[in-house]
Amino acid sequence: MTDKPQAPADKPSEQPSESLTPALEAQAVAEYLRAHPEFFVEHEDVLVELRIPHQRGDTISLVERQLKLLRERNIEMRHRLSQLMDVARDNDRLFDKTRRLILDLLDATSLDEVVIAVEDSLRQEFQVPFVSLILFSETATPVGRWVNSSEAQQAIGGLLSGGKTVSGTLRDHELDFLFGEEQRKEVGSSAVVALTHQGLHGVLAIGSRDPQHYKSSVGTLFLTYIAEVLGRIVPRFTNTLRSVR
Template sequence: MSDEQAVPGPTEIERVVVNWLREHPEFFIRHPDLVESLRVPHPCEPAVSLLEYQNRLLRERGQRLHGKLLELVAIARDNDRLAERVQRLALDLLDAPNELDGLLYRIKAVLRDEFNADCVALCLEAALVAGSGAEEFLRPEALALFEGLLQVGKSRCGRLRPEQATALFGDCAPQVASAALVPLGDGRWRGLLALGSWDEQRFHPGAGTLFLGRAGELVGRALGARLLADRWRTRSDPSSAHEG
């Protein structure tokens, strides 16, 4: 028989390891990386230890916060793009033609391009536009369908009723799946700006209207100044003055 020392079996090795860990409980404090690779069974499953439960909650919370951060970053980027569009709209309005009809056509074109709208409608009161060469924008029947919105004076997004879509967009109405409505006016005149899209999510009811409102303010100021200036020139025309 050999004088070599017999190699201990698995059971003996485990006993030695267990005894050693009992005598050195700080071992995993010095080697925390080993804890991650340990597989500790829970004989009372599905119950888990309090520490593991807390770790799971913190991990899930971190994932939710990360998702929220990504969402906020996406919103910030969208807002930056919208702010740039509003700025370009302001610059285009400054360069718009002096004639009322030229200004109205420019507004429609700019809004269609900058806000990616499939169709744009601009409706004004007849009394202000009559005789200006912009009769296309005389839409009293459309304004009458949005009396409540005009009184509130706040922009909104969503779906239109069939008669509303037809009054605003004519032959394109059946394709309009969502729309943004922007009231115009300052108490001395009224109007309505409408942006239509084939995509029902483009102007869904939950969409923000902050930048639409700002765009409406710019358009309203530009139109108001032009409309009131034309009215003043009409009243001041010497040919219309009373001859004494």
């Protein structure tokens, strides 16, 4: 007996082509919108982002042009808002670090504690790679770094005369005085502020390896606050510190 020809085995069912997926998704979206006609009333922000052509021939209607402009402005405003939020968060963090440092300075019971609080906070909390706190005195002090008035005026008199925070790229001899010859080679930009209160008592300088980090237009409000507090606290602990003015 000859075997009867067998019916061809059923072919496995083919999976839907991936190219059909977008069409299926579009159909599902369309069905959802038909079932929920109030959707765009409750989600107007989505409506602004939709692209709804309203063309006659090869021309674009005024309505579509207006919607396009509104969409672009909406995206631009979102970017600006995001940038403002980033700045606000950064300022919040800076304020909190500054507040903790100022409280430590107010609690300090010696000049040694003042110097340690400033240097540790700026290096560890503020993540500043180069920190220089120099006190001005005609006689040697056992704490921190000190220089006499004539040496300070000769080296950085131009930075102290204005009474304001100076930021940007400093000259080599100024960097040598503030950070030392070895560190000066690594400093790309700096911010310098005098410690003043009824006289000039010292200088506080911070530096970055990035030449663009401390631009002349960069706000130095928090550094100025720290310096103002130091200008009032430092003279309390020693009578040997004198104004260079």
